[in-house]
Each structure stands twice: as structure tokens, then as C-alpha cells.
Amino acid sequence: MHLMQEHFGSLTVIPKEVVQTRWKNAFIEPLEPDDSDEERPLKRKLHNKYRLLFVNKVCKAYYTWDQIKADDGSLVMVALYDENNIKITSGPLSSASVEVVALHGDFNFNASQDYWTSEEFNDSIACPAPGEEASSVSVLGGDRILVLADGEACLSDAFFKRTSICARTGMFKMGVMLANAQDERVQEGISEPFRDLIRMPQ
Structure with missing residues (x-):
């Protein structure tokens, strides 16, 4: 278990509800992260119904x-x-x-x-x-x-x-x-x- 933590400790688990959310007909769709800047937050594109x-x-x-x-x-x-x-x-x-x-x-x-x-x-x-x-x-x-x-x-x-x-x-x-x-x-x-x-x- 300790070895697994050392090996995967840098990974971040993104909850499923963050990947796609609907709030009052506004959808959040994730785009691919920018490879040139790993620390940049995941880009999002929103649109209304x-x-x-x-x-x-x-x-x-x-x-x-x-x-x-x-x-x-x-x-x-x-x-x-x-x-x-x-x-x-x-x-x-x-x-x-x-x-x-x-x-x-x-x-x-x-x-x-x-x-x-x-x-x-x-x-x-x-x-x-x-x-x-x-x-x-x-x-x-x-x-x-x-x-x-x-x-x-x-x-x-x-x-x-x-x-x-x-x-x-x-x-x-x-x-x-x-x-x-x-x-x-x-x-x-x-x-x-x-x-x-x-x-x-x-």
C-alpha cells in the first residue's frame, strides 16, 4: 500500500460530477488541458440551452x-x-x-x-x-x-x-x-x- 501511495501520490482524482455539470440549463464541458502549462486549470466551455x-x-x-x-x-x-x-x-x-x-x-x-x-x-x-x-x-x-x-x-x-x-x-x-x-x-x-x-x- 505504501508503495502504491508513493507511485500514485502525484495523481489527482477528478470526481465525475466535475466532468459534466448541469445547473439551470448551463452545461460545463471540459476541454483538453493545455500541455504547455501543466499547472493551468482545466479549460471549460459553457453554453446555455x-x-x-x-x-x-x-x-x-x-x-x-x-x-x-x-x-x-x-x-x-x-x-x-x-x-x-x-x-x-x-x-x-x-x-x-x-x-x-x-x-x-x-x-x-x-x-x-x-x-x-x-x-x-x-x-x-x-x-x-x-x-x-x-x-x-x-x-x-x-x-x-x-x-x-x-x-x-x-x-x-x-x-x-x-x-x-x-x-x-x-x-x-x-x-x-x-x-x-x-x-x-x-x-x-x-x-x-x-x-x-x-x-x-x-
Whole structure:
């Protein structure tokens, strides 16, 4: 027994429940450890059963008070998908209310993450500069609350009230999240980064 302890003493037993865990529809899937750094913790990739997405691309630049549209001139569309990338067209979530917000442009920089927590998302919501009126709780104006129909909705009447100069990187992203808490964890959607400029009078 003593010889076995000496021989296997450096091995670490990983419990089975650590290998794959499910918590509120968030799955943890282990990836192979990095051979170049044996002390680095086991990498993990997480994903949720449901996620919101921006269906079309946003513009590279917007102007304050102008209607927000996609880069092809159509309305910005959001939709709810499952883990197999199938749009949810039935059930309570297919008609849920969602909210569109402005995020700091460095959130999930270079799309480096497949997963983030609600806390990380909320901490990246861009707010007006300190000292501005309390009523300016969002840099977005207009109809920011959308009701999904068959799992999708369009942003038909929204605009920016502030320029992206108030963002950490001088750029915004748009984010979409559930407006009301649900039993199911639905991962928020994020757009590409863009600038928001002041419309100068002609």
C-alpha cells in the first residue's frame, strides 16, 4: 500500500460530477488541458440551452436621434434559438418580452467567449456619464422593450440619446436580454461593435 501511495501520490482524482455539470440549463464541458502549462486549470466551455441573437448586422456607425437600422437598411431583428441553433417558435419563451440595451464595445472583445453570466452582461451596460439627470437611465431611447412573436422581433422605433464617447472604448455594442426573469436561463445576445456620433446641424 505504501508503495502504491508513493507511485500514485502525484495523481489527482477528478470526481465525475466535475466532468459534466448541469445547473439551470448551463452545461460545463471540459476541454483538453493545455500541455504547455501543466499547472493551468482545466479549460471549460459553457453554453446555455437558449440564447438570444441579433439576426442581421448592425451598422458600423450611427448618429444620435436617428432610427436604429441594420446595415442593409432593414429593421434590426432579434430571435431566440436553442442549443442546436433552431429558432424557438412555440412555448412561453417564444412570446417573451426582451429588452435592447447599449453595451460597452469591449464586452466579449473579438467574440472570444461562447458564454457569459448575467452579472457580466449587466456590468457592461453603458450608462450616461456621472452627474447626468437620473431619468437618463439608458443611452437608448424609443421602444426598447420588444415582444417576441414566434421567437423573433424587430427593433422598429429606437435611437441613441448619447454618443459612444461615454463608452470605455469609444464604441458601443447592442445587447438583448429577457425583460423579465424566467426559470430558464436565456443567454443574452450581443451585436458587433460600432460608433455612435453626433448628428451635426446642416
